[in-house]
Amino acid sequence: MSPSVPTPLPRVSVTAKARRGGALALVAGSGPDGPELRSASGADAVGAGLLDALAVTAATGEVRRLPLSTGPGWLVGVGDGGPRDWRAAGAALTRALNARARDLDEPVGSVQVALPGDLAVANAAEFALGATLGGHELKVTNEAKAPRAKTLELLAAPGDDLAALDAAVHRAVLLAEATAFARDMAGTPSNIKDPAWLAGTARKACSAVAGLDVVVRDEKWLAKNGFGGVLAVGGGSSRPPRLVELSWNPPAAQGTPHLVLVGKGITFDTGGISVKPAEGMHLMRTDMSGGAAVIAALRGIAALQLPIRVTGLVPCAENHVSGSAYRPGDVVRHYGGKTTEVTNTDAEGRMVLADALAYAVREHDPDVLVDVATLTGAMKVALGLRTGGVFATDPELAKRVTTAGAEVGESWWEMPLLDAHADDVRSEIADLRQCPPGPGGITAALFLREFSAGLPWAHLDIAGPARAEKPYDEVGAGGTGFAARTLVQLAASYL
Template identity: 40%
Template sequence: MLAIKRLQFTTIRHNPETILADTLVLGVYEGRHLTEPAQRVDRLVQRKLSAFLADRAFEGRMGQMMSFMGFPGLKAQEILIIGLGVRDKWNRAQFRKAQSTAMEYSARTGSRTIINTLTAITEGDIPAAWRIRHAVEATYQAIYRFTECLGKNSKKSHAPRLERVHFVLTDIKISDADARSAIASGSAIAQGVFLCRNLANLPPNIATPRFLAAEARKLVQSDPRFKLKVLTERELKRGGLNALMAVSQGSHEPPRLIVLEYRGPRCSPGNPIALIGKGITFDSGGISIKPAAAMDEMKFDMCGAASVLGTLKTVSELKLPLHIVGVVAAAENMPGGGAVKPADIVQTLSGQTVEILNTDAEGRLVLCDAMTYTQNHYQPQVIIDAATLTGACVVALGHHPSGLFANNDTLAQELEHAGKEALDPVWRLPLWDEYQDSLKSNFADFANVGGRDAGAITAACFLWRFVSRVPWAHLDIAGTAWKSGNEKGATGRPVPLLAQYLMTRAGRNS
């Protein structure tokens, strides 16, 4: 399994100033209004903190930050002041942003031990367990470094030094058991996000369909609750998964259908929850080839698959009492003498025929066979697929929410709620029969693309044709799964969303 660093988290109920640490994190609202923990420190150092802030015109605006050496009477070597913005506007998103600012600075400057008082802030009616969990997630996010492809010396220099974080819970009404549970939840989600990011950040000459199958096998080795089935090229052909096979025709890398089944402790008998991920390990576009600019980012076209494996990692860490089947449809989409061509027609596993008008609309082809296979073999109670499916979704929603399509209002609402809890939001788009007309074909049952209009919706409509009478949701994560530019890399979304959904299903909210 790809290396994932684990941190130590503890809670402090009294006298954080007596704890040896590299950094003590304090919060200040706009107008230099000190939080309660900061006020206690200020009293301890005879108001030197408030005077120091006034001298340096620190106003406490959101994102503002200042650090200085600690005062006599404090065991911390450094004081880090984080601006929290307007007190009346303090909310969950502001909390997470402040946590990220503090942890990113501390990780960047090499702190090994941190005392974090932001978890003791009571404004905003934010549950204590939620604060602790998201503080853990923000800490892990701050130390993430992709070092798998660096040389030994470079890897060592990039390794984060952070080892321990103490969360201050002075006067916070939460039991030690609930605090430990929140830490465990945040750590488990972070481990899933790390795995997702590492898989997606790997170069496509390493992260092939066969590599994804090997990583799934390592999950099985780490937890006997998993059971793995991998369909090879021969088995896919014999099984009639022709749409998946068509996508991989131009590549020397053979496709795989990876089926990872999890049965948690004390899980009730019944049909599983199905998570299905698009795993195009590199998408050149095929014969409908993409422009050269930014084509390197098409290694991220397997982020849906990575998120399924990452979510199952989280589920395993939490030992959720659920029955889940994760299915990854993995292939490369390359041009070549044997590549699928525009106007080719394939018969999918469902028996429906598809005219392939655009070979760059390949994600829906591998997904449709994966969805049919899952329904035929596992009769799931719910299906959720995650895919970097369309650029049209990025045009519609940008990079903040993932696109959500669903044939069931209850499932859609559950995912919307999970997104809000996890700060991994979705925005529901319509899934109406009227859009199906765009997929008409004169030569097959339907085409794999419609016109230019409503591309994200018609892609979802295509997938809908392969869903029987089962609640189904499609997450188009093309705008949220990775970042470009100086911050280029996978984000790990939608692992937090999917993990929160499954935690809620299991009756675990923190």
Template identity: 40%
Template structure:
């Protein structure tokens, strides 16, 4: 995590510097002082580069004035249109452009303190790197950026605004770390162990193993787990931040955590199977979210549940045709062992609503390929039985850039999972695959207000984006943190 300092705006004497320029505005403040120190060299350079402060444009100058190493100009677009997201993206661009500097100063003059904090947040998010397993990287190839000093009009205010965002960034990084870990390292037991770290933040962490799960009757989850040498785990994390007073129903977040998904007996094709290490990204998001909420001491009661299993083909694996009895008592004919995520969620959701009587349940899962064909990698699929909750989530998605697109539910889709011998089967046809999966899950929410986020298209990015380096995105942490912040605190 980048170290952030906030200081009053003044031109530093040396080092690396980032300067923000709004579209069609003349250089002012620190930028103007620097221009004068360079005898107009900065103005000439920006003109030569046709840089006018356009949004998402950057211009990097090497040593434009004595003492300075790199100076990067970041376009903000029109000043009136600067939002927290624009500030975050500018921060991301700074972290990217100055990655070879150890430290740098960033002028956020003219930005609202809140936006300055979001600029720092964006820089921190973009500077993340998962490099635990690189042992021979040359020093000159490693990013060096370790800290930024944000130069602002009101440093104490910006610093205060950044504190909760830093906690959210910690949650994002925890989630990205988990999703990035290889599946031989991050098996269900290890993943559950890592949840224990949340106790330091005041989260109550309870871990259930196979004995407890068997006893409880998590037949669907245990069926998925039975083919692997790795034991399953269910982790229940509780954060009680609402404080004393009238007791309120907690918010429940539920994550699919298949630490590796071979498909089981219905084995997947070999090509691209390595991606299945991130089939636990839903659980990763829930764990990251709990860290974020506890880290910033959110004033809400929240419970996070994750179901951690490995889906393997073996002599003990469940077969297509098996019938399992879920925790709810409903039976499922397992026709495809690769439609395992919904089985894990089925037990977790019924348990969550029964045990915690939550105000709502939101589940996250890398559930279907169909959702990627439907929406691509820009939006998660949002399925809900509650229009108001769906609307709140969509709005939080637009505000954070973790976008979600509402998808339909309905009886006509539900027919696809009628089974000849059990209460339901775990697959329909390929048509409407993500919707049918959501219908399956809906049978386990017991009419509680509920949202299912199918994040198969958004959990992993194949290229760098403004505030997310290539790889695990931690989709859901910022989205759900925002949802809680906007509607369920205080």
């Protein structure tokens, strides 16, 4: 049974009208003398001493049921009240409401969240983003869907700028939807998700957004046009590769930079002939997380109607083991003619990205070129599991990426492109050597740089943060959708 993609998410909106008798969530934060209520509305429904009686701490993400005098109640903690606190609190509240719905075996009705009167619009947006993503769940099952929270209303405080609040929350929800869609694609099992499925899902979901064009290229087109890297990687599978091209070019984009995003779309990675260890291989269904981020970002950019020209390219392939699989020692000719000596078939991501980068340069004439991929285990060692690595030929572009990430709650760290290792990617038998010894994240980036034609280019390695072993903040276990929001924000930074 195939999962429903995109999966349904709770609807989060803004209202200025308090309901009588409905479920109400109040906000508590850390004060100088301990926990204190922050909500501008509904606080009078809390009896004196109730917070002490319940031993409330107001820690970030703490959620308690409250016996309010006006009806069902909840309390959610935001700790010190920073952006991450509000994002995590929103996710925690939705998860608690979903758990309550499962216990009662009935949906939780609409819940209003009473906002503080002095709350910054940006923090309300963070709460909305977290509340939306906290309700995300992808599950393949024949069982009836468990009851869930469907609607949260952020109750504005008297005097709030409703238009500004509504606009910020609407944008946050669209960013959350982009992240959730990327999670959906990454989490779909690979017996369902082959290159054709990924391409078809992109076409169906993105073509529904006005002005966003999607073209899918099949293996015959790839062979005719010389995509040797994609064909080599996909050659070991009975499920042939694809190339997804997404184009967003609204009339208002005239005169803006052309941003081209390239994402790795390996729908399953056995490692090929250089086969991976069995332990952990099941996680390789998420090896197309970079491609998922690009697809979801284009959909988000179009939904936000950003007036900038953006193209997305996602080479999709399954790296499998068979008699037709490519081998260590092979020489592969990429799109545009450069040749690569294969030294490790498990370094397949750079092979497909090389084709797509060269194609982007020749056919799309970008002003800015960015690729994103779960590329190297070295980056997990260097930066851990919650931070993406940024390699860039242009310091201004690197700064844009890290700033964009910080603005949407995704952490990035700039890494060095060390020219001392540039000769390591040279081959005696071909133009380039695919996987030389040395610092793996850096040499992978230097290999990809060979296909960027001197353009302002950034390589985003998300091998660590693309997957999570357990939930934290607004992130769920499994594919995280990391980088989708950053790419949307990066596009917006040029406006």
